[in-house]
Amino acid sequence: MPNPQELLKFDTGDTAWLLISTALVMMMTLPGLALFYGGLSKRKDALNTMAMSFVTYCLISVFWVVYGYSLAFGHDIFGLIGGFEKIFFKSITLTSSNEGAKTVPEFIFAMFQLTFAAITVALVSGAYIERIKFSIWITFSLLWFTMVYLPVAHWIWGGGFLAKMGVVDFAGGIVVHTTAGISALIGALILKARNDTTLIPHNLTLVVLGTGLLWFGWFGFNAGSALSAKELATIAFVNTNTAAASASLIWCIAEWLIFKKPTILGLASGTIAGLATITPAAGYVNVYGALIIGVIAGLVCFISIAFVKGKLNYDDTLDAFGIHGVGGIIGSLSVGFFADPSINQIAGLFYGSAAQLWLQLLGIGIIIFYSAMVTALIFLFLKIIFKNLRVNPEDELVGLDETQHGERAYNLHI
């Protein structure tokens, strides 16, 4: 046991907040995302959709401990990847801490970051559901986590080359939403469209429940990313709620004006768009910035899904790209416009400096290119090894719950 004096160097308030935040972010994947995605899918594919979030959380939980944390947050190697000194949490002790979070024990910092990795991979699944084989999804998850998430997390959060250049991402607009969104789009294009490309949610009440849990958990995601229970966490908390609510209202109003009815799915979709978009900016902007970012998020994501998606004709089943990719990109860019130096030192264009905007643009560009290329390569590799990435057409018709898992979401009779 460590000497109690050694443990005193940690801030108990910060540690408590990180413990809570970690649990909140865990809840975003299970049950938040599982219910959100599960409710949006067809009745016959609901369990398979939830299973993809579930299995991903388990998979990443194991491999984060095995090598994920070490490669993302280990000793920097040429700005590209972390070292191997922390595999199996080897050099982590009760008294060690990470360079970026010195007031909390490294164990909880590592677990907090684990929950980010897990939800990022699970987000991608939204574009592939109702057609990808469960076994292919698991293999893809592990490869994508290793080859896309871990390097990108290191480049921006683990002291890699983008961090050294000055690219910032408060809680994951680039690391989480841009990587997941772009990879969702590329995978959807490679997998090709489902035979039935409708999006008729089988249970909107689950979608509302999932949205609420995601929103609730997002306070841990964004305010927890302050890595302390101090002032910065409070403004991140305010910004998160403000942007989510304004994006939700704007989506609802736009839908009401254009399609004559305010749908509940519109309210839920706007909320997620606002949350994804404010994420990279939550700890850099003031409340005016959060309001404007929310409005932009609601409008742009709505347009991207309601109009642009139809023109481009790709089958991103649950709009993982349209909401997370688009939201993540405009949110990461918005830091370059709206960052208020009185909040967290960085100044955006509207506060007198264009430098951060160019850095953000460069960072986003690099990550879009890298995520797209590596995702395509992973699918190419999987295609060579496994031949068929999709379930056969009959299984797709019957539904993936029965054909992949031998279960049904609803057994109403008997």
Place this chain on the structure above:
Amino acid sequence: MKKIEAIIKPTKLEDVKKALEKKGIHGMTITEVKGFGRQKGYIEVYRGKEYEVRFLPKIKIELIVKDDEVEKIINTILETAKTGNVGDGKIFISSIEEVIRIRTGERGEEAI
């Protein structure tokens, strides 16, 4: 003996049931069904994309009655299930050869 099958709007079920009970009919089978006639479907919009839903929720009531009760029941259903709008439903009448009560083995009108 006749079988009366009436496809009606779900919102009219309670009215029809009460009216039939008043006329002395105490047994019926109902099923939640889906379909469309001249009413066609309706449009649902999800994230800006329109989907035409062809099949509308309806209720099917099945009654087995004596021949001399048929007109009375038809009139009752017509009076209570009618709104005057498309989609009010239809009534089908067919002949029944035999009815058997499983508990007692009674047959014919006695078993209705």
